Amino acid sequence: MHISKLTSTEAHLPFARWHGLPLESVRLSAGFWAAWQDTNRRVTLPHGLQMLEQAGTLDNFRVAAGFKDAPYRGAMTFHDSDVYKWLEAVAYELQANPDPVLRQQADEVIDLVAAAQQPDGYLNTYYQLVEPQSRWSDLDFGHELYCAGHLFEAAAAYTRATGTTRLLDVATRFADLLDATFGPGKREATSGHPVVELALVKLYRATGNARYLDLARFFVDVRGRGVMRGLGWLKSEYHQDRVPVREQDIVEGHAVRAMYLNAGVTDLYLETGEAALLAAMQRQWRDMTGGKMFVTGGLGSQYEGEAFGDAYELPSDQCYCETCAAIGNVFWNWRMLLATGEARFADLIERALFNGVLSGLSAAGDSFFYINPLLSRGGYARQPWYEVACCPPNLMRLLASLPQYFMSHDDGGLQVHLYGTGTAQLALESGQPLTLSMQTDYPWDGKIELRIDEADGSRWALRLRRPGWCTGAAVTVNGQPVDAPAVEAGYIVLDRAWQPGDVVQLDLPMEPTLVEAHPRVDAVRDSVSIQRGPVVYCVEEADHPGVNVMDLRLDENAPLRAVWREGLVGRGAMVVEASGAVADLSAWDGLLYRRAGKRGDLPLRPITLVAIPYHAWANRGANAMRVWIPRA
Amino acid sequence: MHISKLTSTEAHLPFARWHGLPLESVRLSAGFWAAWQDTNRRVTLPHGLQMLEQAGTLDNFRVAAGFKDAPYRGAMTFHDSDVYKWLEAVAYELQANPDPVLRQQADEVIDLVAAAQQPDGYLNTYYQLVEPQSRWSDLDFGHELYCAGHLFEAAAAYTRATGTTRLLDVATRFADLLDATFGPGKREATSGHPVVELALVKLYRATGNARYLDLARFFVDVRGRGVMRGLGWLKSEYHQDRVPVREQDIVEGHAVRAMYLNAGVTDLYLETGEAALLAAMQRQWRDMTGGKMFVTGGLGSQYEGEAFGDAYELPSDQCYCETCAAIGNVFWNWRMLLATGEARFADLIERALFNGVLSGLSAAGDSFFYINPLLSRGGYARQPWYEVACCPPNLMRLLASLPQYFMSHDDGGLQVHLYGTGTAQLALESGQPLTLSMQTDYPWDGKIELRIDEADGSRWALRLRRPGWCTGAAVTVNGQPVDAPAVEAGYIVLDRAWQPGDVVQLDLPMEPTLVEAHPRVDAVRDSVSIQRGPVVYCVEEADHPGVNVMDLRLDENAPLRAVWREGLVGRGAMVVEASGAVADLSAWDGLLYRRAGKRGDLPLRPITLVAIPYHAWANRGANAMRVWIPRA
DSSP, X not given: OOBOGGGOTTTTOTTOSSEEOOGGGEEEEESHHHHHHHHXXXXXXXXXXXXXXXXXXXXXXXXXXXXXXXOOOSSXXXXXXXXXXXXXXXXXXXXXXXXXXXXXXXXXXXXXXXXXXXXXXXXXXXXXXXXXXXXXXXXXXXXXXXXXXXXXXXXXXXXXXXXXXXHHHHHHHHXXXXXHHBSTTSBOOOXXXXXXXXXXXXXXXXXXXXXXXXXHHHHHHTTTSSXXXXXXXXXXXXXXXXXXXXXXXXXXXXXXHHHHHHHHHHHHHHHHOOHHHHHHHHHHHHHHHHHSBOTTSOBOOBTGGGBOOSTTOOOXXXXXXXXXXXXXXXXXXXXXXXXXXXXXXXXXXXXXXXXXXXGGBOTTSXXXXXXXXXXXXXXXXXXXXXXXXXXXXXXXXXXXXXXXXXXEEETTEEEEOSOOEEEEXXXXXXXXXXXXXXXXXXXXXXXXXXXXXXXXXXXXXXXXXXXXXXXXXXXXXXXXXXXXXXXXXXXXXXXXXXXXXXXXXXXXXXXXXXXXXXXXXXXXXXXXXXXXXXXXXXXXXXXXXXXXXXXXXXXXXXOEEEEEETTTTXXXXXXEEEEEEEEOXXXXXXXXXXXXXXXXXXXXXXXXXXXXXXXXXXXXXXXXEESSEEBO | OOXXXXXXXXXXXXXXXXXXXXXXXXXXXXXXXXXXXXXXXXXXXXXXXXXXXXXXXXXXXXXXXXXXXXXXXXXXXXXXXXXXXXXXXXXXXXXXXXXXXXXXXXXXXXXXXXXXXXXXXXXXXXXXXXXXXXXXXXXXXXXXXXXXXXXXXXXXXXHHHHOOOHHHHHHHHHHHHHHHHBSTTSBOOOOSSOOXXXXXXXXHHHHOOXXXXXXXXXXXXXXXXXXXXXXXXXXXXXXXXXXXXXXXXXXXXBHHHHHHHHHHHHHHHHHHOOHHXXXXXXXXXXXXXXXXXXTTSOBOOBTGGGBOOSTTXXXXXXXXXXXXXXXXXXXXXXXXXXXXOOHHHHHHHXXXXXIIIGGGXXXXXXXXXXXXXXXXXXXXXXXXXOSSOSHHHHHHHHHHTGGGGTEEEXXXXXXXXXXXXXXXXXXXXXSOEEEEEEEEOTTTOOEEEEEXXXXXXXXXXXXXXXXXXXXXXXEEETTEXXXXXXXXXXXXXXXXXXXXXXXXXXXXXXXXXXXXXXXXXXXXXXEEEEEETTEEEEEEGGGXXXXXXXXXXXXXXXXXXXXXXXXXXXXXXXXXXXXXXXXXXXXXXXXXXXXXXXXXXXXXXXXXXXXXXXXGTTSSSSOXXXXXXEBO
16 A cells, blocks of 8 residues: 655655654544644643743734834743744644634734744844844753754744745744854754754755755754753753764753754654664664653652762652643653654653643643642642743643544554544555544543554555554454454554455453553652553542642552543543552651661551543642652 | 959850850860860861862952952852861961961961052952842842851951951941942842851851841841742742741741741850740750751752751751751850850750761861761762862861860859860959869770869869760769759759869760661661761661662660771771571562562571761762661
């Protein structure tokens, strides 16, 4: 089976094992993610535009364009990027659901952006308004190339969605200036905060201009040679400048920067096939998933530098887990998935999406976490916006583009990575349409039905990801069990001639289970977390009135019960009940340290624990919460 | 018994329960602290002067004085304070051991300081050299009053030590300028970083000028009324400006700032007897010791804002525990001890000194920790100096002044708070001398012998602190056991007519014990630490070659053995050996999370653990280390 390359934006990647599908070809029509997409469309995107106005972020463009006379607003150099990410989100939204009002709003913003651009192509309202003499003077911390990157991403997406090139023209003018400024024999430097690398690859794909790909490669190659200065305790590893990319064995430094850079490096591999790049990515991936990733898919163990920590340094309360880092985790792993065709990367995308990404957004869609701890003693709440507002529009663009992560294709067939109710409409090289529909209550239920609605009868392989969390997956085709189906790299392979009306039923048993962490993860010693399917659970104060969640204990031997809780944080959710206990601390009154008693001498009172999805916490007030629960 | 008030610098405090002794009246002649004082004298103080030259901190005064033309050195506004703290340390040293070379060095530095002072009394080399138009423009973060405070402390100490008033004249000129600038109806503001409060009280005591006391009170009273702005995520509690001091119930914000402020507030109580001040201090003390203090006496749970955290938020690895905070803990508790006469405050002084303070200094005396974690995965080492070099000279002044914390007096007798080999020479109101000598190998041994060498035969009470860590203290007088001695507020009271030749023997049984933390201290769940006497122990990589200290486990039931280790980190130390185990992690190869097994299913291999004093760690390389050891 050959899906027409013309329909796939990423079909041209020469070294991809699998290829992405056009965003508009996959639609989520109902269920979990469709509801979040709907919230994003109705609430989050309009809220974002309002906040960009309130914060003065749009005014900065008006002032730079000469439409208004006012000082630069905001304390940071990189507020422009918030506008670009909002535009990118709108582009994905328009691609799936053209909406004249939204289109009009975006076009007006694009007019501002275009008007603010300087004649030579330069565009950064902070430097234009505040430090016009300091252009390119602080690449390490000034974020000019970072803002440029987000502009390029938005432009590529907007052009694809609308066919207009107004923003793309802005982007290529700026990119041409970068190309004239940076490179071998020119200015040999790069950005302290990566994103321009992956963005230039996108711009290359959107325009076919290979100079952008070359520049992306240059920005990668120049790193790790001491081109950046530190700042106080932030050393070279903070911005991935300690060793050259091809020699890097570990993830370190600022987590978002690391993820964005790795996404760009993997993009370079997908374009060039340079084995050393992929090998370095594989080493970093092993290092990250072997000791530097939270169970939620969150990344960043330290406030200091918003950084990865040592291996196994994964504190529940003082973790950073910036929403953008979990999103960056998705970006990087998507590219690794395309490069390798291995389910472990899709597993990680799923882990991050359902947990460490989604926790960043309130159920109502109008407030955000920047930091996503796995334990709160109370008092921590989402905010409508931030002085550093990178996370909110990052969530918007991820949710708007979410369908692209559900499926991919290669010459031999289709791969399904994520599960949700919706449809895929593709064009086969035969000229015939291929349409599939998927029906499921995932992640609350593990039964998934795929139906072939249109097909040309040719033989091709349908690959269904068997999630890493799942044991005992069962599959039927047209009601007939497939015994011991072939499994390759974590995907169940159904290779046959598909006919309209064919139905595949996949059953992923979804019992609540207890998960434990590597014994060197000191922070969660003697504790377990509850997981059900891809969803990580937590216990929250709201479900245990009068009890301090720090005193809760979980009986590792007692059964766990999944119970549907109608209306929980709006949409309803599966909660997990468990036999637990509350520690009686009366003997400790006023004491902080004492001569040690025997292990287990703390009196416990039985209680039923109620665990809710981690992503749903802090929607009923700034409750205390914990993911990891000490064993009773 | 009445000790002549003339001999006591702090005898005049009208609301002190107990009074300090003149620094020079108590001398440590041998043993643990005498060795550290000797290192301070021979190594640390000269090293400090050298570093102040290298860092340009002294040059800043030369430039401000017009002796040199150069830019301001250092990235901070408060480097001047390092010079003042070094001078204060030298003053204490000179008071005990007049040394012409050291005196000459200090006098030359004082000449620079005096020459740098502006005609109106203002003195701050940063503002003079870098922002001369910005004087007093940033009290929240600019540290002008903080530097002034350290100048005042140094001046009071130097004048007392040498009888010269050159530095005191500089201080009072500056203080008079402050008095003319700040106060009710004048500029109603205060310093973001406290210390000027306690320093003005010292200046009042040194000069008798009550305006300095009034100004100290003003700087305290004005707090907590929103006089300070925040900075990013640093809110009003960061610099103790959330509520007025008298309404404050908890310790919060920047730990060093909180300790310095509380020391100043307690000084105000000691001068004024205002009950509301002492009550607020008692509340804060309960909050701190009930949930916000590390077992080492270290303070500050968060890198963000170098701040106290929530109650029971006491991470071993990501704690801050700035050396200055532990020193501030000593400062505050000494004043609380004088105010109340309760041993719990002296217990805390001892806990901080032997552990969280002393860990800040290398055994060789020439490198320092700024942050003192209770767990290191390796790679963390003391530095010869810091860009923010507050901690090194703070250690110098504390060690040089250490004898002042050993004893106090009141009209009824003498109190012994700390134990070490040395002598006390006092003058009684009878005109007769009172001299005592103390002989002990404390903290390695709990046997202490006190001998009355000279006395006038009058009756008075000798109070000996019975440490909170001790059970079964025994005491003899002239070889006769004192059965069930009176104990008041943690002090054994021996009230009798003392004659020359009387000998008191105190035996504080010093068995190694296991300590556990309150169950809400999530970070040390299911773990114990080893303590022997006042010394907190840790396990360090150097004593467990080939073993990751993260894999060590301790059998809570096995005996602990104290063993003298000759030469350990130079001076020798008592180590503690214990039956422990190493976890076998082979089943976890490559895994970070997995379906939970049964508790205790991790294979363990027996090993003998060797624990060394926490303060001695990181003297054999940047070893991995942990204080809290999981139970086997």
